[in-house]
Amino acid sequence: MSHKYSIIWLQGLTCNGNSHSFLNYTHMPSFAASFDMLYHPLWCGAEDFMSLLNSDVTFDFLILEGALSHDERLIQRFNLPFYEILDTLAARAKYIICAGSCASFGGVFRLRDPEKITGALFSGKEKGGYWLEKNNIINISGCPVHPRWLVETLVALHHGEKVLLDEFLRPKEVFSYLAHHGCLRNEYFEWKVDSKQLGEREGCLFYEHGCLGPMSHANCNKILWNDISSKTRAGSPCLGCTEFDFPRRALYETQKNMSLPQTPFGISKRAYYSLAGVAKSFKIERLEKKLIDEND
Ligand code: SF4
Incomplete structure (x- = not known):
């Protein structure tokens, strides 16, 4: 054409x-x-x-x-x-x-x-x-x-x-994709290692910083922005901006029920919390350290 x-x-x-x-x-x-x-x-x-x-x-x-x-x-x-x-x-x-x-x-x-x-x-x-x-x-x-x-x-x-x-x-x-797909922090998510603060390279932003990547439909971590980066790559949580209920209030806080975060799409609460509990009981030394240690 x-x-x-x-x-x-x-x-x-x-x-x-x-x-x-x-x-x-x-x-x-x-x-x-x-x-x-x-x-x-x-x-x-x-x-x-x-x-x-x-x-x-x-x-x-x-x-x-x-x-x-x-x-x-x-x-x-x-x-x-x-x-x-x-x-x-x-x-x-x-x-x-x-x-x-x-x-x-x-x-x-x-x-x-x-x-x-x-x-x-x-x-x-x-x-x-x-x-x-x-x-x-x-x-x-x-x-x-x-x-x-x-x-x-x-x-x-x-x-x-x-x-x-x-x-x-x-x-x-x-x-059909979730913003979680392709995020470089997936390994931290699997082993329940939190990010200590916004902007750092290490950790997952799901537990304390309100990341909605596992509940937000978009392929932005797959194709990136300007072919370069994404919110979670830069150390800022996904704010769920593609969903019908955007913007939620308290965007940088993880919504919790009895101190437990929301469960990702398509996973039963019981299965998720059981797996999360097991994963959190392991301490993976490599994931607890800085990716780049400036004192090395
Ligand atoms: S930072 Fe967000 S998108 Fe990345 S792994 Fe954690 S929950 Fe998923």
């Missing part, structure tokens, strides 16, 4: 984080040659927008960044209620891509008013966001969205490939 993909990018309630993430895509210079950005609020003006809105142009992807609200006092663009703009353009798009957790589930903005502020199709876990029914929506959650998740989904759809989706309409290719 030779023609370029056409994209209109709209922003609801947002911090711009997904736009910045997209623009930081490592291979953007070559990828940019394959799409036409008909409109993006960060680099197009009102005139461009109004002429598009008033035309009958059809296009491939409506990318939505940010949460939505039916309350027009919360979002207006060019003196028009945002939902009017959204409905007009959505009817002309082949696919609607929700980039980031706010567009997918309501995200941080939903905390302010869970009754009114939602994602495009979901409000948190429940279906019933801005649109009750629409069958051409794909959610790519994350705070922000990883640029590769977005780009690879666009490329696959453009080439007519089938993109399999999970129960939250997220591409399975990305969201």
Whole structure:
């Protein structure tokens, strides 16, 4: 297929984080040659927008960044209620891509008013966001969205490939994995060796620092960010930003019940706590030491 993909990018309630993430895509210079950005609020003006809105142009992807609200006092663009703009353009798009957790589930903005502020199709876990029914929506959650998740989904759809989706309409290719997969701290997790403080190379961040890697669907420890690093590689916990309940409160604390942490997905409490108890009873000297001892 030779023609370029056409994209209109709209922003609801947002911090711009997904736009910045997209623009930081490592291979953007070559990828940019394959799409036409008909409109993006960060680099197009009102005139461009109004002429598009008033035309009958059809296009491939409506990318939505940010949460939505039916309350027009919360979002207006060019003196028009945002939902009017959204409905007009959505009817002309082949696919609607929700980039980031706010567009997918309501995200941080939903905390302010869970009754009114939602994602495009979901409000948190429940279906019933801005649109009750629409069958051409794909959610790519994350705070922000990883640029590769977005780009690879666009490329696959453009080439007519089938993109399999999970129960939250997220591409399975990305969201079948957990952030825990590929984390360099897995051995510490297995032997229950805690990280003593944020930023250090050693230890697992699950027990004291609130890491949600074993409960968060994303492949970011597999493909990394900017091909270089990830939160847990840098010594900061996974905050579960791809999940419908992001952001949880007390992000850097491990939620515990009777001093026991949550169990990872798909493992019974009894099995997990028994195994954890056995593992913790061993002291693996190698894992208790600094990886790089500056005094050696
Ligand atoms: S730091 Fe988080 S992602 Fe890494 S092994 Fe521990 S729990 Fe898993």
